[in-house]
Amino acid sequence: xxxxxxxxxxxxxxxxxxxxxxxxxxxxxxxxxxxxxxxxxxxxxxxxxxxxxxxxxxxxxxxxxxxxxxxxxxxxxxxxxxxxxxxxxxxxxxxxxxxxxxxxxxxxxxxxxxxxxxxxxxxxxxxxxxxxxxxxxxxxxxxxxxxxxxxxxxxxxxxxxxxxxxxxxxxxxxxxxxxxxxxxxxxxxxxxxxxxxxxxxxxxxxxxxxxxxxxxxxxxx
Numbered sequence: 001x002x003x004x005x006x007x008x009x010x011x012x013x014x015x016x017x018x019x020x021x022x023x024x025x026x027x028x029x030x031x032x033x034x035x036x037x038x039x040x041x042x043x044x045x046x047x048x049x050x051x052x053x054x055x056x057x058x059x060x061x062x063x064x065x066x067x068x069x070x071x072x073x074x075x076x077x078x079x080x081x082x083x084x085x086x087x088x089x090x091x092x093x094x095x096x097x098x099x100x101x102x103x104x105x106x107x108x109x110x111x112x113x114x115x116x117x118x119x120x121x122x123x124x125x126x127x128x129x130x131x132x133x134x135x136x137x138x139x140x141x142x143x144x145x146x147x148x149x150x151x152x153x154x155x156x157x158x159x160x161x162x163x164x165x166x167x168x169x170x171x172x173x174x175x176x177x178x179x180x181x182x183x184x185x186x187x188x189x190x191x192x193x194x195x196x197x198x199x200x201x202x203x204x205x206x207x208x209x210x211x212x213x214x215x216x217x218x219x220x221x
Contacts, residue, residue, distance in 0.1 A: 013130060016098035020105065020133030027110035030216040031118060033096075033132060034164075035156060036140030038122030041166035043071045044199035045140060045208070046117055050078045052205055055213040057114040062104050064096040064121045071119065083107045087121060095126040098133065115216050124149065128156040136215060142167040143174060147181040150188045157188045162195065164208060169198040 024031055034042045046061065060081035063072040072084040083104040087093040090100065096118060105116070118134065120127040128137070139160040141149055144167055150157045157163060163185055171178060182194055195211065197204030 013098045016102055017131040017133040020098060020102055023105070023110065024116070024133065024135075027113070029110050029113050029116055030136075031116040031134045032136045032138055032212065032215075033118045033120055033127070033134035034138050034140055035120045035124075035127040035160070036122065037124045037142075037145060040122070040140045040142045040145065041199055042119050042122070042140045043074055045164060045166060045197060045205075046119055047075065048197075048199045048202065048205045049117075049209055049212070050075065050080070052209045054115065054209060057213065057216055058112060059115045059117060060108050060113050062096075062101060062116065062118045064101075064119055066092050066094070066121060081108050081113070093126075094121055094123045095130055096120045096132055098130065101132050115212070124153045124156055128159045136161050138162045138164055140164045140166055141181075143171055143176045143178070143181075147177060147184055150181070150184040154188045157185055157192065160189070160192060162193045162211065164204075165194065165196045167198060167200075168196050168203060169201050 034046065036042050050059065061075055063082065063084045065071060065086055067086055067088045069084045072082050075082055085096060085100050085104045087097070087100065101118065118132065137160040139156050141163065143165065165181065178196065185192060185194060193211065195204050195208050197208060
């Protein structure tokens with residue numbers, strides 16, 4: 001009986017994800033799902049992208065966390081549509097459930113948007129297991145986490161189409177090799193794109209911006 005309940009819940013989530021995907025497509029909106037450990041630098045990367053302007057794309061952000069509105073407050077200065085989704089009132093899920101995302105998207109006028117950026121709940125495992133109707137899964141990993149994480153947590157890297165390596169300005173202060181990280185990522189997913197960035201110095205942000213603009217253009221042109 002428990003197995004049936006689990007299967008029913010997963011099927012319901014997949015159905016909602018499908019509805020989200022259809023609604024986004026109808027409005028020509030591209031959605032990116034940023035995933036990664038707490039402290040990997042997801043919010044800092046999103047901040048940098050918003051500062052860069054994203055080529056004029058009309059952008060909205062969905063911030064996912066178990067609790068607090070801290071990240072949404074950080075982005076409020078950009079005067080764009082932002083909604084905070086907290087999972088604590090619903091059991092404290094370690095990922096963004098499709099039904100909560102669907103509720104958050106209702107706050108947006110999708111016809112007035114080109115891009116929705118989802119910053120998923122900080123976790124290197126759970127978010128990769130669930131389809132939320134996104135066009136692109138992005139895994140964010142900081143150099144402080146070590147080169148072995150793609151091998152220890154392969155699903156996240158296997159499911160993602162892009163890996164954003166963050167905090168590269170710290171490489172000189174750490175016993176860390178970017179080349180080894182790239183090798184480990186490629187062992188798990190040989191087709192994933194990799195962009196090395198530093199939110200502090202701005203390194204790689206232009207490349208990341210260009211990547212997202214090119215992908216979004218596939219939907220809105």
